[in-house]
Amino acid sequence: MVNKKCIIRLSRYKSALQRLKALGFVKVFSGNLADAAGVTSSQVRKDFSLFGITGNRRGGYSVDELIAKILEILGKNELQRVVLVGAGNIGTALMRYKGFESGGIKIVAAFDIDPEKINRRSELPVLPLEEFADFVKQNSVRVGILAVPDIAAHHVSELMIRSGIMGILNFAPIQLRGADKVIINNINLEVELENLIYFVNAMQKTGQIE
Amino acid sequence: MVNKKCIIRLSRYKSALQRLKALGFVKVFSGNLADAAGVTSSQVRKDFSLFGITGNRRGGYSVDELIAKILEILGKNELQRVVLVGAGNIGTALMRYKGFESGGIKIVAAFDIDPEKINRRSELPVLPLEEFADFVKQNSVRVGILAVPDIAAHHVSELMIRSGIMGILNFAPIQLRGADKVIINNINLEVELENLIYFVNAMQKTGQIE
DNA sequence: GAGTATTTGATATTTTTTTCACAACAATTT
DNA sequence: AAATTGTTGTGAAAAAAATATCAAATACTC
Numbered sequence: 001m002v003n004k005k006c007i008i009r010l011s012r013y014k015s016a017l018q019r020l021k022a023l024g025f026v027k028v029f030s031g032n033l034a035d036a037a038g039v040t041s042s043q044v045r046k047d048f049s050l051f052g053i054t055g056n057r058r059g060g061y062s063v064d065e066l067i068a069k070i071l072e073i074l075g076k077n078e079l080q081r082v083v084l085v086g087a088g089n090i091g092t093a094l095m096r097y098k099g100f101e102s103g104g105i106k107i108v109a110a111f112d113i114d115p116e117k118i119n120r121r122s123e124l125p126v127l128p129l130e131e132f133a134d135f136v137k138q139n140s141v142r143v144g145i146l147a148v149p150d151i152a153a154h155h156v157s158e159l160m161i162r163s164g165i166m167g168i169l170n171f172a173p174i175q176l177r178g179a180d181k182v183i184i185n186n187i188n189l190e191v192e193l194e195n196l197i198y199f200v201n202a203m204q205k206t207g208q209i210e
Numbered sequence: 211m212v213n214k215k216c217i218i219r220l221s222r223y224k225s226a227l228q229r230l231k232a233l234g235f236v237k238v239f240s241g242n243l244a245d246a247a248g249v250t251s252s253q254v255r256k257d258f259s260l261f262g263i264t265g266n267r268r269g270g271y272s273v274d275e276l277i278a279k280i281l282e283i284l285g286k287n288e289l290q291r292v293v294l295v296g297a298g299n300i301g302t303a304l305m306r307y308k309g310f311e312s313g314g315i316k317i318v319a320a321f322d323i324d325p326e327k328i329n330r331r332s333e334l335p336v337l338p339l340e341e342f343a344d345f346v347k348q349n350s351v352r353v354g355i356l357a358v359p360d361i362a363a364h365h366v367s368e369l370m371i372r373s374g375i376m377g378i379l380n381f382a383p384i385q386l387r388g389a390d391k392v393i394i395n396n397i398n399l400e401v402e403l404e405n406l407i408y409f410v411n412a413m414q415k416t417g418q419i420e
Numbered sequence: 421g422a423g424t425a426t427t428t429g430a431t432a433t434t435t436t437t438t439t440c441a442c443a444a445c446a447a448t449t450t
Numbered sequence: 451a452a453a454t455t456g457t458t459g460t461g462a463a464a465a466a467a468a469t470a471t472c473a474a475a476t477a478c479t480c
Binding site for chain 3: 213215216249250252253256266267268269
Binding site: 029030031041045046048049054055056057058059060061 | 425426427428429430
C-alpha cells in the first residue's frame with residue numbers, strides 16, 4: 001500500500017516545505033508543493049491521504065504542521081543512528097559528509113577489516129569488523145551502510161543481518177537480495193551511469209525522449 | 211515505451227550474465243536470469259522483446275550473444291567518457307573508484323573552483339571550473355557527474371547544460387529539475403537513508419512489510 | 421451575512437507496469 | 451519419425467500507479 005516511491009516523495013515534500021518555510025511561507029497549497037517537488041497536485045493530496053494528513057478546504061495546509069507530520073512519519077523526531085562498514089573510498093567520503101547531521105541522521109561508528117584504518121579515538125571511531133555485532137547489539141542500531149568491495153559485500157551483508165541490522169544501504173556493485181524482514185536499498189553507481197548513457201544516446205539518436 | 215526501470219533491469223541482466231559466463235555457463239533460460247536478477251521470467255522475456263532480443267524456443271539464450279546485445283543497447287561498445295564537477299568528499303571518492311573502468315566508463319577530467327584542488331598533471335586532471343565548457347565541447351563529453359555542495363548545485367547544473375552536457379548524475383542533496391532534452395538522475399543519500407529508516411520502523415511496528 | 425471563489429478529499433478514470441496464459445516451436449526421447 | 455517435453459514470444463488480463471473530476475467545505479468579498 002505504501003510503497004518506496006511514495007516515501008521518497010514524502011522526503012521531497014519535506015525538503016520543499018523546509019525551503020518554503022525558510023522563505024517565510026506559513027500556508028501552502030497542494031499545487032505549490034507539487035510544483036516544488038515536481039509532481040501533480042493530485043499526487044500530493046493522494047500521498048497525504050495515505051498517511052491521514054489533512055488540510056483545510058480552501059485554506060490549504062499549514063507548513064509547520066505538514067513538516068511536523070512528515071518528520072513524524074519518516075521517524076525523524078529522534079536522531080537515527082547508523083553504522084557504516086568499509087572505510088575505503090566511498091565509506092570515508094560518507095564519514096566526512098556533513099549533510100546527514102542536519103537531517104537527524106548520524107553515523108555513529110564505522111568498521112573495517114584493515115588494521116591500518118582502525119581509529120578508536122576519533123569522534124567517529126573506526127573499529128575492527130569483529131566488534132560489529134557487539135556494537136550493533138549494544139547500541140541497538142538498526143540501519144547500516146555497506147561500502148565494501150564487491151567481493152566482500154555478500155559476506156558483510158550476512159554479518160549485518162545476523163547482528164540485527166534491518167535496513168542496509170548498499171553501495172557495493174552487486175545486487176544484494178534482501179532476506180526476510182530486511183530492507184536493502186542498492187545504490188549502484190555504474191548502473192546509474194549506464195542508465196544516463198543509454199538515455200543520452202537514445203535522445204541523440206531520436207532527438208527526443210520519453 | 212522504454213522506461214528507466216527497464217534499462218536498470220537490463221543493467222542487472224548484464225551483470226548477472228557476466229557472472230554466469232564467469233561460472234562457465236554458455237546458455238541461459240529466462241528463468242535463470244530472472245532468479246539472478248530478482249524478477250520474473252515473464253519480465254525478462256518482455257524486456258527482451260522490447261529490444262528485439264530473441265532466443266531459441268526450448269534452447270534458451272546464448273550467454274555470449276545476450277551480453278553482446280545488451281552491451282550494444284547500453285552503448286558500452288565504446289568507452290564512455292564522463293566528467294566530474296566537485297572534487298570534494300564524494301567527488302574525490304568517485305575519482306578514486308576503480309569500478310568504472312572495467313565497465314567501460316571513464317572519468318576523464320574533474321573540475322573545481324578551489325584553486326588548491328587543481329592538478330593538471332594527474333592522470334585524472336582536476337581543472338578549474340572556468341575551463342569546463344571548453345573541455346566538454348572539445349572532447350564532446352555528454353555525461354557529467356555533479357558532486358558539489360547544494361548551494362552551488364543549481365548554478366553548476368546550468369553551466370553543465372549550457373556546455374552541452376545531456377545527462378547529469380546529481381549527488382547534491384537537491385532535486386535538480388531537468389531542462390528539455392537533458393536527463394538528470396538524482397542520488398540523494400539522505401533520502402535513501404530516510405527511506406530505509408521509514409521501512410525499518412514500519413517493519414518493527416507491524417512485524418511485517420509489503 | 422449572503423454570495424462567490426477556491427481548495428481539499430474522495431472517487432472515477434486513465435495510464436503504466438507486471439504477470440498470466442498459451443500457441444508455436446525446437447530439442448529429446450521412444 | 452512420432453510423441454513428448456520444455457521454453458520462448460506475445461497478446462490478454464490483472465495489478466499498480468498516476469491523473470482527472472467534482473461535490474463539499476471554507477475563507478474571503480461586498
